[in-house]
Amino acid sequence: MSPAINDLRIGSDVVFRDVWFGRTWRANAARVVKDDPGLVVLWMPRGAPALYPQQDGAEVRIPSAERTLAGRLATRDALALSTPGARHSTWLFWEPTGAFEHWYVNFERTIGWNGPCFDMVDEKLDLIVTPDRGLRWKDEDELEHAAALGLVDVEEVRGEAERVVEAWPFPTGWEEFEPDPAWPAPRFPADWLPD
Numbered sequence: 001m002s003p004a005i006n007d008l009r010i011g012s013d014v015v016f017r018d019v020w021f022g023r024t025w026r027a028n029a030a031r032v033v034k035d036d037p038g039l040v041v042l043w044m045p046r047g048a049p050a051l052y053p054q055q056d057g058a059e060v061r062i063p064s065a066e067r068t069l070a071g072r073l074a075t076r077d078a079l080a081l082s083t084p085g086a087r088h089s090t091w092l093f094w095e096p097t098g099a100f101e102h103w104y105v106n107f108e109r110t111i112g113w114n115g116p117c118f119d120m121v122d123e124k125l126d127l128i129v130t131p132d133r134g135l136r137w138k139d140e141d142e143l144e145h146a147a148a149l150g151l152v153d154v155e156e157v158r159g160e161a162e163r164v165v166e167a168w169p170f171p172t173g174w175e176e177f178e179p180d181p182a183w184p185a186p187r188f189p190a191d192w193l194p195d
Helices: 003-009 140-148 154-167
Strands: 013-020 023-036 039-044 049-055 068-073 077-082 088-094 100-114 117-129 135-138
Touching: 013 039, 013 100, 023 068, 023 117, 077 100, 088 154, 100 154, 117 140, 117 154, 140 154
Parallel strands: 013 117
Antiparallel strands: 013 023, 023 039, 023 049, 039 077, 049 068, 077 088, 088 100, 100 117, 117 135
């Protein structure tokens, strides 16, 4: 992608999307803060719309070819830092008071831009890191379940997790982020429809 196109995307509403079986599995409306070849930064504030898979009124956590998407609003302010082609993204979360709360490492296969969507494939395992260097693994049961179905490779995911902890990329330099005060909450682009 040329730098001129990158510059035009800053401030745009886009979709941060988890894709499974060639279809949208979950999606968040986001605003582009940075779009460089080495780093994409997406802002998803409290109140921004999101879609998630559900069945019989309950959220579905393990991907399947069949799904129904339901809408909800984000309940917290978040910023996602993603490197195209990487095996994880790092999310920053803030408390309602505006104080930085924690980092959230989402292990995924990052795909990159697809029109107005920044696509990835979530590999289920997550890591919560607190400013006092506390670590808490999340969704290890989902990782094992997805692996048993042949959806993910446990060794690859855990290998990436070990690399992240060893590299210790915290703080990220984005902990003091404040959105442009002129920005409204992002919305899904008008011409985007989940497939």
